[in-house]
Amino acid sequence: DAGVIQSPRHEVTEMGQEVTLRCKPISGHNSLFWYRQTMMRGLELLIYFNNNVPIDDSGMPEDRFSAKMPNASFSTLKIQPSEPRDSAVYFCASNPDIGIPGELFFGEGSRLTVL
Amino acid sequence: GENVEQHPSTLSVQEGDSAVIKCTYSDSASNYFPWYKQELGKRPQLIIDIRSNVGEKKDQRIAVTLNKTAKHFSLHITETQPEDSAVYFCAAWDSGTYKYIFGTGTRLKVLA
Numbered sequence: 058d059a060g061v062i063q064s065p066r067h068e069v070t071e072m073g074q075e076v077t078l079r080c081k082p083i084s085g086h087n088s089l090f091w092y093r094q095t096m097m098r099g100l101e102l103l104i105y106f107n108n109n110v111p112i113d114d115s116g117m118p119e120d121r122f123s124a125k126m127p128n129a130s131f132s133t134l135k136i137q138p139s140e141p142r143d144s145a146v147y148f149c150a151s152n153p154d155i156g157i158p159g160e161l162f163f164g165e166g167s168r169l170t171v172l
Numbered sequence: 173g174e175n176v177e178q179h180p181s182t183l184s185v186q187e188g189d190s191a192v193i194k195c196t197y198s199d200s201a202s203n204y205f206p207w208y209k210q211e212l213g214k215r216p217q218l219i220i221d222i223r224s225n226v227g228e229k230k231d232q233r234i235a236v237t238l239n240k241t242a243k244h245f246s247l248h249i250t251e252t253q254p255e256d257s258a259v260y261f262c263a264a265w266d267s268g269t270y271k272y273i274f275g276t277g278t279r280l281k282v283l284a
Contacts, residue, residue, distance in 0.1 A: 088270070090272065092274075099274060099275070099276040099277050100216070100261060100274040102271060102272070102273065105270070107270070112270065113269060113271065148215065148216070158203070158204030158223075158265040158267070158272075159204075159221075160206065160218045160221070161206075161208075161216075161218070161272055163215040163216050163217070165214075165215050166215060
């Protein structure tokens with residue numbers, strides 16, 4: 058398996074623009090997590106899914122952020138409109154079974170810069 | 173909800189010395205504690221983990237200890253090498269919410 062695949066790897070955009078980050082989890086994994094990483098706040102859990110259903114989105118910073126998982130092999134994180142303070146690395150991670158604790162497999166991350 | 177605190181934020185050691193990173197957690201429902209290593213510009217990767225029914229686990233130069241009563245766990249790296257230089261994150265898995273909550277990270281620098 059190629060692992061968790063994220064795109065784009067780098068995104069530079071201007072304030073106010075819409076940003077869409079994409080993630081393909083490892084095949085057969087039923088849970089998916091979106092994290093945001095900054096120097097100041099470390100790894101923050103934004104939202105997670107189980108069997109394509111959002112379980113907890115309490116970490117989503119505000120209404121400008123939304124996430125979907127239309128099927129088992131694809132998830133998106135959307136920011137609209139984007140702001141400079143959204144600049145961060147966004148990681149997607151998957152796990153075989155949400156109810157059994159184990160390794161989180163992270164993607165390479167999407168580095169977002171909002172000017 | 174679960175809160176994980178990690179110390180120190182930065183740590184410098186001489187090559188060959190040991191390094192210890194400590195974490196505390198707040199929720200007694202947490203029962204799984206992984207440690208991740210993140211090299212510069214790379215993704216976090218699991219290096220060792222421990223479950224609440226075990227007090228200590230070792231894998232070559234890396235060991236983790238868990239004190240459930242005190243709600244703290246530690247990562248021990250012996251005979252450090254330059255390639256151990258990275259940011260290390262502890263985490264706790266909350267069995268009630270299924271969340272993995274991460275500490276703020278420790279930047280370890282091994283000086284040659």
